[in-house]
Amino acid sequence: MSASKRFSVVCVLLSLCFSYLLVNCAAEQADNVTEGVTEGVVEAMTKGVTERVGDKFPNPWQYPEQCRRPGTEKSWFCDVDGVLPKEQADSIDSLLVSINANASCVCNCSGNTTLELADDEGYVMGVAVVTSLEEDLSVANRTYHLERFGDAVRQDWFSDRTCDDSALIFTHYMYNCSKIYISLGDAFDSLLPSQSLSSIYAAAQPSLDTGNVGQAITVTIQKLNAAINQAMRPTEPPPPNNLVWGILGVITISSILLFHYWIKY
Template sequence: MPSDSYSTLSTTRMPSDRYSTQHVLSFCLICLLLSCAVEQAGSTDNVTEGVRARYPNPWQDPEQCRRTDTEKSWICDVDGVLPKEQADSIDSLLVSINANASCVCNCSGNTTFLFADEGYVMGVAVVTSLEEDLSVANRTYHLERFGESIRQDWFANRTCDDSILILVHYMYNCSKIHISIGVAFDNLLSSQSLSSIYEAAQPSLGTGNIGQALPITVQKLDAVIDKAMTTPTEPPPPNNLVWGILGVIAVTSILLFHYWIKY
C-alpha cells in the first residue's frame, strides 16, 4: 500500500556524505604513504648502486684504494680511514692467510685468479658512506648488498664461489662489519660461527677502532674455517626406520629359530 511503501522508503538511509569523504581521504592518504615509501626505497637503492659501481678494486685501481706501494694488496680503503701502518699490517695478514689458505672447492684447478693458487681468498673493504641519510633500520640491508656486490666484482674470476669479503662501514663509535661469504662456505661457516666473530670484534667497533677490529675479524674467521675443515665430520644419526626394520628382522629370526627347534 502507498502508506507502507512510503514508510519503508522513509526508514532507508543513504550513506552520509561526511563518512564517504572521510573514507576517500583515508584511502588517498594510505596510497600517498605507500608511494612515498616505495619512492624512498627506490632512491636509496639507486644511491647505494652508485656507490657500489664507483668502488675500486685494490689490484686494478691500487691508487684509488690507497695501496700504491704494495705488490699484492687485499684491502681497499678509499677514504683513508686506516693509518698507513695499520692498513699495511692488515694487508700483510691477508697476504699470509691467502697464501696458505686451504682449498674448499674445485681443488684440482682453481688457479685462474691473479694472486691465488687453490685456496680460498679473503679481502677487506672500508667505506664511510653507503648513501645519504642512511637510517639504522636499513643499514644492515644495504651493507649486505654492498658487500655481496663488491665480493662478486673483486673475485669474479674464481672458478668456484670460495671468496670472502669483510666490509667495514666506518662511523664514529658506531662502525659495523659485514662478512660476505661464497656458497663454498655454506657447510663450513654456520650462522653461530659468524655471530661469534661479530661478537669478538664488537668491543673495538664500539670505540671506532677498526684498526683493531679488522685483525680480530680476519684471524678469527681464518681460525674458524681451519677448524671446520680439520674437524672430522660426525656420521649422521642412524635412521629410525632402518633400525626398526632390523629389529623386526631380528625378532622374526629368533621366533623362527625357536619354532624350528620345537618342531
C-alpha cells in the same frame, strides 16, 4: 587381557609410531622448501645490487691509488676514504697477503686462481672499508644495505674465480658506531655455520665499541681464518639420520609385539 584387546593395543602402538615418522618427514620437507625460497629471494636482491654498485667500487690490485695502497706489490685491502692510518693498513694488508698465500683449497682444486696475485689454489680473503653506503641509513635498513653492498663488492672483486670461494670483510665506518659484515661465497655455505660467524662478530664488537676499527678488522680476519681452517680439518662421520633409526625402531618393536602375540595365541 583378552586377545582382541591385546591386538588393539598393538595396533595403537604401531599407529603412534608411524604417525611420528610421518610428522618427522613432513617437517623436514617443509624446512627444505622454506630454505630454497629464502635463498632464491636473497639471490635475486643481491644480483640487483651488484649491477648497481659493485662495479663502482675499486679493487686494490687494479686501482691501488683509489684504495689508498699506492706502491703496494700485492694488496687485498681497500680503504677509499682513508679511515685507517697507514701503519694499520699496512699491517692488515700483510696479514691478508700471508693468509691468502697459505690458504687451503675449498673447491675446484685443479686450477683455481685469482688474477696474477694468487700463490696457490686456496680461498681468498679481502677487506673493504667505506664511510658511505650511498643509501638512506635509518636504523632499520643500515644492516640490509651493508650486506647488499658487501656482497656486491665481493662478487665484483672476485668475479674471475672458477668457484665461489672468496671472503670479504666489509666495514662501514661511523664514529663509535662502525659495523662489520662478512660476505662469503657459496663454497663456504657447508663449512661455516651461522654460529661460527656470530662468535666472530662478538669477538670484534668490543673493538668497534671503542672506535678501534683497525683492531676489529684484524680480529675478524684472524677469527675467520681460524674458523675456516678448523672447518676444513677431517672430522668424525656424522651420526646416522634419526629418521633411519626411527624406522628401524618401529620395525623392531612391531616384530617383538607380533611375535609375542603369535606365540601366545
